[in-house]
Amino acid sequence: MANIRFYPIDITYVTEGEETKILLFGRTDKGEQIAVKDSFEPYFYVLPDRGFNPETIQKTIVEGNRIFKIKKMNEEVRSYMGNKVGVYRVVVNHPSAVPLFRSLFLSDETVKNVFEADILFTRRYLIDTKLAMMTLYEVEGEEEASHLKVPVFKARKMTQISSDLFQGVRALAVDIETYNPGGRYSSSDKDPIIMLAVYGTGYQKIVTWKRFKTDKNIEFVNSEAELIQKFQEYVEEYKPDVIIGYFSDRFDLPYIKKRAEKYKLKLDLGLNHTGIQLSRGYSSDVRIIGICHLDIYQFIFNTMRVTMKTDTYDLSSVSAEILGEEKHDVNIANLGEIWDNSPDKLEDFCMYNLQDARMTYLLFGKLFANMAEMVNILGLSLYDVTRMSFSNLVEWYLIGQAKERNVIVPNKPNSEELNARMNREPFIGAMVLEPEPGLYKDIAVFDFRSLYPSIIASHNIGPDTLNCDCCPDADNVPEHNFHFCKNKKGFISSVIEDIIKRRSRIKEIMKKNYDDLLYARQYTLKTLLNSTYGYFGFYGSRWYSPESGESVTAYARHYVRTVVQAAKENGFKVIYGDTDSVFIQIPEGKTKQDALNFMHTVNSKLPGIIELEFEGYCPAGLFVFTKHGGGAKKKYALLTEDGKIKVVGFAFVRRDWSNVARETQRTVLEIILKEKDPKKAFNYVRDVIEKVKRHEIPVKDVVISTQLRRGVSSYEQYGPHVAVAQRMSARGIMVGPGSMIRYVIVKGNEKIRDRARLVDEVSQDDYDPVYYVNNQVIPAVEQILNIVGYGRDDLLEDKDQSKLESFF
Structure with a gap:
């Protein structure tokens, strides 16, 4: 028996005979790479109908030389759409058995439905065990013989020692340049990789296979095949926990894989001796078993773009905004011609290649806190969370919460349901008041704090509380003829309320002691909150509820109208209103304090946790005409109290205008x-x-x-x-x-x-x-x-x- 301490970073599973084991790759507290093997059984739920008899169910399926078995069936009571239901938890011997037995049960007329059969095995493990990736665990067990590149420990018990996230992640960035004759886009079928750069802590390499005079630290090899082999040498020498790239899911790593195959190179980068693995389907995600591959582009585009000023997500634009560092550019379209005819000019392109790897590495360092907090909050792996869209983030957070709250996770829609949802009329959005164009003095700006999430929590909105039978006399949603339960707290509304409270506590702590990790934590929670409303109407949602989405915007319109009317009754001029905010002009004879008193009066009459906040005082503001003469919505400029210009909708915040136009306007x-x-x-x-x-x-x-x-x-x-x-x-x-x-x-x-x-x-x-x-x-x-x-x-x-x- 031996004890080790390690930080799990990557996860997969292995088959041993008829059974399956979880394999966690990570790094010990002494800095050594290891793998830990843990036991876990795949399962799903069956909702029985009348006449269901578990004893008569076929327990074994044979496919080729593989045997799939039902190991046990336990009866449980869980909640589904607000109601208690009796289900069977069906445990099988292998993840591949799940879809087979799912089909078997669905063909049985005594089965109403099957649930949670589409949850990936590794994610199921993390959700059920609450194992927190990238935190410190003590493992009791013993080392066993293995063909892996790293020692393997078979765990008997794992205990979390610290919830602090691992700060010593060893990352290696990779970037390639490819032959592009005539400046055209390179094809991995015929165009070679001509340069490759990697960048890590105290480690940087550039390799190419055309020689030229240089005083830079550039390695030269004799062929593209040797260049690819060098890449493997770099990875094995550096021993990264994470390999990072920019657009590497769709370009760098698939390209390297394709060119390696041309030369029949093994390129077994994985810690289990496997190569670069491409996922099937649209996503084209790339995996390296045991080394977490991160595509920084994916993370930024999926989860950060709404907060960024740029609308162009190339490495140069993103680095300029996040790092404050411009790329030293070269005309990359000329690389093919220079490679063929002017090798003495290749040095600049090599340094450009290294610069791309370096900037990718620096972006990872800058964004790691955000990534790590998503891992912490969602309870999934770094590989998974960095590739999730907003709807995925919401869905997987809800799936994790469903396990904690004994709730059955609804199934994804089938193709027929998807088509019906996609063809449904979109629901009415937020209210935007048309402004009266002009220049204004003394503007007070108010907005509702987290309005949409607060409405969900305060009005108990969700598919499991819609039109309940227990409170038929409940008030209907404004503008609609349906209601939500007043007696029983719903699943999603309770989850949202908990997130709001959790984020508020973090922000209070940050007022006293700012911390980057705390900021990343509240940012992740904010992302979840702001994405839930859209998730109700997302056609691929498990908790799809257009009525819930319609209700959120209906209540939002109602509360904005309420504030507008109250402002007028209190002698303020309403200039503009948009979604969750109201702009009023403080007239002569009134002060900013009068505006604040008005806000407090409004808040005393609002339900639940819905609250109007003072966003700020603006000495001046400008609202413009449309081309047709009315007031332009979502287009204004404000002078803030600290002398900054806040702009919405004007050209200088958009890229589809020339610099001369944007700068002139600014x-x-x-x-x-x-x-x-x-x-x-x-x-x-x-x-x-x-x-x-x-x-x-x-x-x-x-x-x-x-x-x-x-x-x-x-x-x-x-x-x-x-x-x-x-x-x-x-x-x-x-x-x-x-x-x-x-x-x-x-x-x-x-x-x-x-x-x-x-x-x-x-x-x-x-x-x-x-x-x-x-x-x-x-x-x-x-x-x-x-x-x-x-x-x-x-x-x-x-x-x-x-x-x-x-x-x-």
Whole structure:
């Protein structure tokens, strides 16, 4: 008998005879890589109908040389959709037995349904045992003989020693560069990997197979095959817990795998001597058994993009925002030509390759706290949580909570149910009040704290409480003819209420003692809270309930209307309202304290945990007209009390406008709101227009970026970005849905789309100043300047006018 302490990091299972064992890979508290084997039995639930007899059920299924068995069936009472039900817990000998016996039970007319047969075995283990990945465990057991690359301990008992997350994760970033003749997209079928870089703590390597003179630490090998073998050597030398990449699920690792297969290289990176494993289906996730593979792109796109300013998720844009570090760029489209003809210029590309690996590594370091807290809160593995969408995060948190609360997990919808859900009319969303355009002083902004989650908790909203029989006299949801139970707390509403309280406690602690892990924890909880409303209406949801989703927005509209009406009755002017917020103007004779007193009065009348909060005081704000004359919704700029400009909906926060348009708009807003000088703003725009006319604006500032929404060939009518995408395709550059197309409009008399060019095709004097003045600069500021009395004609004519300076 031996005792070891280790941090579990990766999880899989192995088959031993007719049985299955869980295999946990991790690192000991002394820094050694190990695997721990644990016992666990797969199972699912059967909901019986009349006449069901467990004794008559077939207990064995033989497929080829494999025997699948029902080991036991235990009767249990659990909750399903708010009702107590008797079910059988069916334990089998192997995960592959679950779908076989599921089909067997469903074919039995004495069985109503089968539940939880689609929960992955490793996730089932983590949920049931509550084993917290990446925390310290003491294992009692003994080492056993094994073919694995690391020692294996057979566990008799595992005890958590500390709930602190492992901070010593050893990560290795990898990035490849591939041959791309003519700048076209590389194909793993025919184009070799020509450079590979890895980056870790105190460890960095670049390898290529074309020699050139350099004083950099670059390794040279004789072939692509040797380069791939070098990669395996690096992994075995560094011994990472985690291999990280950027877009590595869909590019780097599948590419390496394909090229290794070409040379019949084993490339057994896995700690069980297996290679790079690609998942089946749409997701294309990549696994390396025993070493957790993380694709930073997946994590950012799936769970962080809503909080990011950029709408382009390439490594350069993401690094600039998260790390504050710009990439030293090279023209990667020229790599193939330089590889063939100018090897003396390859050094820059090698350093670019290493830079990509380094930035990927730094991003992992920056984001690790968020990833680790998702592991902590969801109770799943690092590999799984970093690939989950918002709906997946909610669903798996609910599945974990269902186990704790003795609740049966509903099944996923079948294809017929999916089609019906997808064809259902979407429910009415939030209320957005049309603002009265203008400049305003003394604005108080209020918003409801976590409004949608608070409504779910306060009104007991969920599929298991909908139209209950126990309280038929309950008030209906506003605008609807259904209600939710008042007597019995529902599963989802109770889970949401617990999360709200938990997050509030964390935020209180953070006020006294800020901590990065605590911030990541509350951020993860916030993500779960804000995603639950959408999960009700998500067509793939297990707890699908469009009535619940409709009720959340109906109550939200009701409470916003309530605040708007109360504000008017208390002598405030309501400027704007949007989803969960209300903007009011404090009139002369009233103070900010009066606005706060109004808020307290409103809160005294709100139910449950629904609460209106003071978001802030703004000395000035600007709301603009639409093109058709009304007030523009979701488009405003506010000057905050600390002198910052908060902007919603304007061009300078969007990438599909040129830099010159965005920068002009930003500056105009600052001059009007901060300096209170409309005339100066007007003159500034006039100066920009003159610079555009004289071609004094750099080409980089007239580049327009637009994302392709569909494949290039699927557009019947198309704009300049599609025309440029066609030019790119003609040059062999692969583009498709999601590609960001960067282009410049040049001078000429043709249609605009026929004058769109790739950036590298344009020089300083080529861009069309008339287009940029009329279609970029003026549209970016026209609505703003209209508010202070200047129009398009004023910008294009030499006039000296007196406008709304009197506002200030």
